[in-house]
Amino acid sequence: MPETVIKITDLSKSYGKFEAVKGISFEIFRGEIFSILGHNGAGKTTTLEIIEGQRTRTSGTVQVLGMDPETKRAEISQRVGILPQDFNFLELINCGEAVDFYIKSLNAKDSVDGILERVDLLDKKRSLIKNLSGGEKHKLGLGLALVNDPEILFLDEPTTGLDPVARRSVWKVIERLKGSGKSIILTTHYLEEAQKLADRVCIMDRGMITITATPDEIIHKYGKGSVLRLSFSDPDMKAFLKLGMKHRRSGDFIEIDISTMDEFFSIIDRFKEIRISPENLTLTRDTLEDIFIDLMGADGNES
């Protein structure tokens, strides 16, 4: 059993009458990337900030490295790194100075160049923060979170608002961190991101956790398996329909649900026998995104 670094039980948080987090529980193990997926307002940031010790909770227990963040915030902050959802720093300070301030304040052994290098920002060492692009700013925030070699990293939507290139570059940094054995808790709206980076995912919806599992488990359990999409010329189409194979029509396309690869090959063999060949053929696996939308509806309401 791997070591637990964060454990929360029955955590609730109300802002006045509004219950933003409604009794959630989960555990995070050393060395894993744990992702919280959810729509806007699901309660991701609230949950993260409570774990970081920046917000008080209404009820429930929270343990970070065996300590309660409400009372041991200073000790915990020495051992964790935080990238807030809306990272900002003094505008007229350059990247190198910001990192230097972090290193010296935390008495860390890192070097400024080393940190900037890890987040691909060495060429921006002398750029003022107000002149950084959104992606560069995220990377700087990530770099600052890395100072003092934290055991746990909290990354709140590290790629929201970034273009695809910048997003991939942040992913690269996170993947490298995963290799170095850090525990990472990451929130995101992007299922693709959770699927690519996370060991385990929980889906949070209006303050509650609906599912916690590995991306594969979720796809396996809730997914519709793989789908074969085909299109035929008119004569071939007639021949195909005569086969009486189970299928759906979707516009000009035929869709066939497939659960194993053998099934796929036997279908192809049948086509060969009757000498038809599809004009188009794609085999797709359900993504987390499809499941997410299926489970919650695109507007965030459970269907």
Add this chain to the structure above:
Amino acid sequence: MNLRRILLYLKLDAKSFMRGKTGPFFLIVFPIILILLFGSIFGSSGATAKTTLVVQNLDPGNDTWGIVNSINQTGLFSVVVIAPDVNISTYIAQNSIDSALQIPENFSVEFSKGVISLTYYSNPSNQIASALGQTLANEIAQSYNSNLTGSKSVLLVSRPVLEKFSKTIDYYIPGFIGFTILSGVFALIYQVPNYREKKIFRQLSFVGLTKSEWLAASVIFFTLSTFISDLVLVGIGYAVFDANLSLSIQSILLSAVVIFLGMISFLSIGLLAGLLTKEENSASLIGNVIFYPMLFLSGVFFPISDMPAFLQVVSEFLPLTYFIKALDNLILFDNIQAVVLPITIMAVIAVLLFFAASYIATNRERL
């Protein structure tokens, strides 16, 4: 409190300040412009308030009341009579008087010869006090001529209240320093809403910097920058305008205390405004509402004695008035005794304001 973190943040803050558009301007350029501009103009408005006139009669053979009476008839002064054994220069210095009239010992003798001889002390930077000297002379001559037979001429010897006041720049320096103190209102008034909105306090807390440490760094920073501004100011006063202040070790040290207390008071007022408002705009509005009336009514640019009576009453209630009066007493008159009580009161005010502001700043959950 961790001194190392305070100094590290101080360095960042100073860098941000110097890189900002307004930072270096307010620190160095503005005091220079201020002193060059107002030092050259040295003018004030034509207000009609009464100036206090101190009268001393050194001539035992003379009935002062005739003169005092004629002065009262002018309606221009409120008269204060002092005893002959008082040293008038000391009295002027201790009470920071702008105009005084001395009736010399040989007044009666001269008078019998048909000459009215008087010594008039006035602060040349107080235009009214200077101008009134001439009016006063005319009025006295007239009143004597109408009461007595034979015409008398009035010989009025005008003297500045202190010899060195031939250069009026000295008189303005306490006001300019008052201006740098008052600017403390803006030290944190924008920073607090800005840091709060951008969640920079939170970001700083990730390295363990507390709000008390942030506040300590800010106080150190604005104390240093105020002293730098004031040194520049006084330096230019000396270099360009031949200023000649009463700078004894005591007056310098006590002035530093006054400047520090004033800076803390106004910084705390600005901090409170920043804390109690939601956005930068309303904080800035409050700042200006505090700043401008004080700037114009506390004797920074216009002597209080030149102001209409009701504004003089208002100025009595403005804290800056007392900081400037204290500086007047210290660097113009080297009058240490006069400032002991005001400094004590200022210290109490500064401490109260600072603790109120820092309590609110450090005890809010989400700043």
